[in-house]
Amino acid sequence: MLGPLPAVCYVHARLVGETAGVRRFDLTICDEQGHVLATLKDFAGRTPSAPAVEVGQPRLYEPYWRAAAEPAPGTAAGTLALAGGLPGLRDALAATGMWRRIVDIPEHHDGLADLLAGLADPDGLHFAFVRGFTEPAAFDPAATGTEALEDSLDRSCFAMLDLLRAVESGALPGRLRCLLIHPQDGGEDRPEHAALAGFARSTAAIAPRFELVTLGVSGDVAVPELASAVAVELAAAPRAAGAEVRRTAAGREVRALRPVTDGRAAGGSLAELPLRDRGVYVVTGGSGAIGRVLAEYLARTYRARLVLIGRSEPDAEALEWQRGLAGLGAEVLAVRADVAGAEELAAALTTARERFGELNGVFHLAGVADDGRATDGDRERFAAVLAAKTRGLVHLDQLTRNDPLDLFVVFSSVSSLVGDFGAASYATANRFADLYTALRASWVRRGSRTGRSLSLGWPLWSVGGVDGLVREQELAAYRRRSGMRPLTAEQGLAAFERSFAVDAPWLVPAWGDPAVIDAALADPGSRGNRLGLLPARRPLPRHRSIRRPEAPPTAGAPGWWSTSAGRCPESSSCPPGDSTAVWRSMTTVWTRCWSWRPTHCWARTSPDSVGRCSSSTGRWRSWPDTCSRITRTRWPAGSPSRAANGLHPPGPARWPPLPSPSPSPPRWPRPLPPSRRSRPVRPRAGRRRTSRSPSSA
Ligand SMILES: NC(=O)c1ccc[n+]([C@@H]2O[C@H](COP(=O)([O-])OP(=O)(O)OC[C@H]3O[C@@H](n4cnc5c(N)ncnc54)[C@H](OP(=O)(O)O)[C@@H]3O)[C@@H](O)[C@H]2O)c1
Incomplete structure (x- = not known):
């Protein structure tokens, strides 16, 4: 306090940080003449949240480029490392006088992190990573194959993963600001380079000393212009992690989202959808949680002829569900194929054409998620998550290029724009x-x-599978910061129908509190949102029992009562995806800890024959870390809904006595239980899980 406060004062508030919805300000209080009377540091406050306003139907948002002011200039690091490039760029960068030295480093170098560590000063390091200017775009209408992805997206991702880990471990000291500079063709991004923006958005919240910014410029940009744009972005004063910038003749722009507010958003009639009665639709991931909702919709509404593609052998339950589709009027062909393998997928599509004579549309839902953090991840795990949505998508497009399709719809995620929990x-x-x-x-x-062609960047679905990895605290923070609520199957389908009335190739449906959603999506790369719109995922504490989300059961649905116990001590040494080792561990170790797991979360063959990493093992990778024993009991069809009456299924008592350790691994009695496919709603810590139910849509 520097003096008494009169009745009328003025306050200058400077935002100095924001975490978990709490904003911190430095305040300066002045009188009417501007004399400073008091200062207050780190004043923390939160806008009292009104009761959630969940209004109407999901709204549609469209990504666009918004004009943005030049960032405030800050100080440059002493050294700029430059990889890749354009002829003359190094000299043009030197001419800006921004850095003490500019060091050229090989564009593809396995020891990139070591190289940069050798260059880092205490005041940090700038890294300009120039990609794609000297080669043609990887994808054009005539392109075949996905080999180009290895040299483009994979390499960039792996380089960034290595750098992220080096910064996090301290091997690379100081702050690292990376600018990925990629070419655009007539304002269009090249996906093989620009996809790194998703990486940037996700890591912004987990790695305070690592900043990744993407900058798109025209492929024929003048080199001096590019050099000054690079200098501006690298020397920008505020923390810039996650920023997605492009420069065009119109100036500097950043990627943002805006609600589709005109009449288009209201949607047209069903008759206007590019779907036809008895249409032949390929649905990859069609036996997944949302895949089932979609397949049932297409069956019920269009008596569709469905080609369901997934990697797993359909089990008894899946076959039963497929028969149910026939009851709704559909014809079903279920084909096993990994969409990331061109030959497998081509064979599957050929089978479909032979059976139905034509293909009328494609829905690409195949995908797996990653519930770890980039800082803990490895290349193999990263690549496994990319597979279906990169190679799989390209194969799907290339292999159907001669089919007279009415639609090609991709089920993507809003995490592409707001990050994915790290x-x-x-x-x-x-x-x-x-x-x-x-x-x-x-x-x-x-x-x-x-x-x-339409990509729908979905938020969480309450029936969701892939994003069912989201943990309770994450879900709470997701709701608070983004305003979004998980979509029910009905809302998802309504948004799906309405999206066809909007002439845009990329839309984000969202439902919840519109004011909060509008504010959060208006500038998903802004400083406040980076801190973050989605919270950073923390590593799981060891020996913690995980409570997984589970869909509410439906009366009469058969299922499996499954329990798991303890932590698998060998799981930490299991190679990623090696579910066999985890299974073995789980059947040999017994400890005191019970939790539910949904029965569909495992490869559906016997543990001895687990030879490949299915999405199940990938999706629930961290779960085996906490479990050592599974018991199973059939929950017969026709049983009353436990959700409705609170009953527990037949099977072991709630808290059974702990058996003593088994000296030898018991033989797994028979193939794993049939899976149920509808998906987790949300984690409910402290409650027992319930068996799954078929989609109610
Ligand atoms: N659930 C959500 O809340 C949510 C939110 C936003 C976006 N999405 C997106 O919506 C889509 C569907 O999500 P979901 O919740 O239904 O997921 P899900 O239940 O895990 O289903 C995904 C399906 O994809 C299949 N699959 C995975 N990789 C494959 C590959 N390489 N080749 C062929 N099939 C493959 C899986 O079957 P196999 O393991 O048998 O191959 C599985 O049936 C995903 O792409 C997801 O990213 C979901």
Whole structure:
């Protein structure tokens, strides 16, 4: 306090930080003449949240480029490392006088992190990573194969993963600001480079000393212009992590989202949808949680002929569900194929054409998520998450280029724009999918493809599978910061229908508190949102029992009562995806801890024959860390809903006595239980899980 406060004062408030919805300000209080009377540091406050206003139907948002002011200039690091490039760029950068030295480093170098660590000063390091200017775009309407992805997206991602880990571990000291500079063609992003924006958005919240910014410029940009844009972005004063910038003749722009508010958002009639009675629709991931909702919708509304593609052998339950589709009027062909493998997918599509004579539309839902953090991840795990949404999508497009499709719809995720709790792989994969679908739309306009191309960047679905990895605290923070609520199957389908009335290749449906959503999505890369719109995922504490989300059961549905116990001590040494080792561990170790797991979360063959990492093992990777024993009991069809009456299924008592350790691994009695496919709603810590139910849609 510097003096008494009169009745009328003025306060200058400077935002100095924001975490978990709490904003901190430095305040300066003045009198009417401007004399400073008091200062207050780190004043923390939160806008009292009104009761959630969940209004109407989901709204549609469209990504666009918004004009943005030049960032305030800050101080540059002493050294700029430059990888890749354009002829003359190094000299042009030197001419800006921004850095003491500029060091060229090889564009592809396995020891990139070590190289940069050798250059880092205490005041940090700038890294300009120039990609794609000296080679043609990887994808055009005539392109075949996905080999180009290895040299483009994979390499960039792996380089960033290495750098992120080096910064986090302290091997690379100080602050690292990376600017990925990529070419645009007529304002269109090249997905193989620009997908890194998803990586940038995801890592902004988990790595305070690592900043990744993406800058798109025209492929034929003048080098001096590019050099000054690079200098501006690298030397920008505020923390810039996650910023997605482009420079065009119109100036500096950042990626943002705006609600579709005109009449288009109201949607047209069903008759206007590019779907037809008895249409032949390929649905990859069609046996997944949302896949089932969609398949049932197509069956019920259009008596569709469905080609369901997934990697797993359909089990008894899946076969039963498929028969149910026939009851709704559909014809079903379920084909096993990994969409990331061109030959497998081509064979599956050939089988479909032979059976139905034509293909009328494609829905690409295949995907896996990553519930870890980029800082803990490895290349293999990252690549596994990219597979279906990068290679799989490209194969799907290329292999159907001669089919007269009415539509080509990709189920992507809003995490592409707002980050994915720090895993980075899922957001990058979805961003690729968004951008590739937008590119495909441009090919449709030019006559090289047919059918409406649309990427839907979904928020969480309450029936969701992939994003069912989200933990309770994350879900709470997600709701608070983004204003979004999980979509029910009905809301998802309504948004799906309405999205066809909007002439845009990339839309984000969202439902919840519109004011909060509008504010959060208006500038998802802004400082406040980076801190973050989605919270950073924390590593799971060891020996913690995880409570997983579970869909509410439906009366009469058969299922499996499953319990799991303890932590698997060997799981930490299991190679990622090696579910066999985890299974073995789980059957040999017994400890005191009970939790539910949904029965569909495992490979559906016997543990001895687990040879490949299915999405199940990938999706629930961290779960085996906490479990050592599973018991199973059939929950017979026709049983009353436990949700309705609170009953527990037949099976072990609630808290059974702990058996003593088994000296030898018991033989797994028979193949794993049939899976149920509808998906987790949300984690409910402290409650027992319930068996799954078929989709109610
Ligand atoms: N659930 C949500 O809340 C949510 C939110 C936003 C976006 N999305 C997106 O919506 C889509 C569907 O989500 P979901 O919740 O239904 O997921 P899900 O239940 O896990 O289903 C995903 C399906 O994809 C299949 N799959 C995965 N990789 C594949 C591959 N390489 N080749 C062929 N099939 C593959 C899986 O089957 P196999 O393991 O048998 O191959 C599984 O059936 C995903 O793409 C997801 O990113 C979901």
